[in-house]
Amino acid sequence: MNIDINMADNIAIITINRPGSLNALNKQTLQEISEALCDAENNASVRVIIITGSGEKSFVAGADIKEFAAYTTAEAMEMSRKGQVAVFDKIENLSKPVIAAINGFALGGGLELALACHIRYASENARLGLPEVTLGLIPGYGGTQRLPKLVGKGVANEIIFSAKMITALKAKEIGLVNEVFGLSELMEKTKELAATIAKNSPLAIRAAIAVVNASDTGSGFEKEMEAFSRLFEAADKKEGVAAFLAKRKPHFQ
Numbered sequence: 001m002n003i004d005i006n007m008a009d010n011i012a013i014i015t016i017n018r019p020g021s022l023n024a025l026n027k028q029t030l031q032e033i034s035e036a037l038c039d040a041e042n043n044a045s046v047r048v049i050i051i052t053g054s055g056e057k058s059f060v061a062g063a064d065i066k067e068f069a070a071y072t073t074a075e076a077m078e079m080s081r082k083g084q085v086a087v088f089d090k091i092e093n094l095s096k097p098v099i100a101a102i103n104g105f106a107l108g109g110g111l112e113l114a115l116a117c118h119i120r121y122a123s124e125n126a127r128l129g130l131p132e133v134t135l136g137l138i139p140g141y142g143g144t145q146r147l148p149k150l151v152g153k154g155v156a157n158e159i160i161f162s163a164k165m166i167t168a169l170k171a172k173e174i175g176l177v178n179e180v181f182g183l184s185e186l187m188e189k190t191k192e193l194a195a196t197i198a199k200n201s202p203l204a205i206r207a208a209i210a211v212v213n214a215s216d217t218g219s220g221f222e223k224e225m226e227a228f229s230r231l232f233e234a235a236d237k238k239e240g241v242a243a244f245l246a247k248r249k250p251h252f253q
Contacts, residue, residue, distance in 0.1 A: 059114065091113075
């Protein structure tokens with residue numbers, strides 16, 4: 001196994017565990033992440049998912065270059081398509097929030113993995129970048145599409161064209177990560193956020209993920225209205241309102 005999975009207290013933690021290669025992504029690792037995501041989504045007790053890397057040096061240092069070095073155009077297309085559909089798009093559109101705990105290098109496919117997550121926390125030692133152009137390539141797991149939405153086209157172009165690594169503090173400054181913590185605090189703070197989210201309505205969060213993802217389409221406002229109105233018939237809304245009126249904490253099922 002190239003990943004470890006821990007499920008407790010409504011939180012699933014997926015840890016990429018290839019320390020000898022700084023947790024680089026290969027076919028097997030991507031497949032295992034995909035399977036772990038499916039398991040977490042189908043597990044009713046899981047309400048939030050955290051993705052992180054093993055050790056203190058690296059979240060994910062990129063794709064495993066040795067694995068794809070000799071790929072043909074067709075093989076590269078299949079690699080990109082399969083990775084996007086099975087992992088990166090799946091994360092972005094999962095019905096449960098996914099938080100990246102970036103504990104070190106997040107480069108190439110590693111940064112693309114973090115970009116696909118709904119929220120990103122980073123440690124102070126994190127370094128982020130998309131170095132693909134130094135290999136004569138470009139990001140192939142959605143980096144050219146997701147990064148501009150977060151930081152703007154000009155900043156995204158600078159990061160992609162220069163292939164420079166940026167610090168965690170710079171990443172927070174440009175909106176690439178939400179918060180930065182000391183390495184020893186990162187998982188504690190990430191779990192605190194996950195626990196806070198897990199207390200809220202799963203149905204409402206599922207709807208929020210879908211409509212936020214639709215915000216860059218022409219139908220975002222309509223989808224928000226539809227989702228908002230549908231929730232009025234849901235048990236979660238009835239419990240939430242009843243709890244508010246009774247001045248007690250809600251118990252969402």
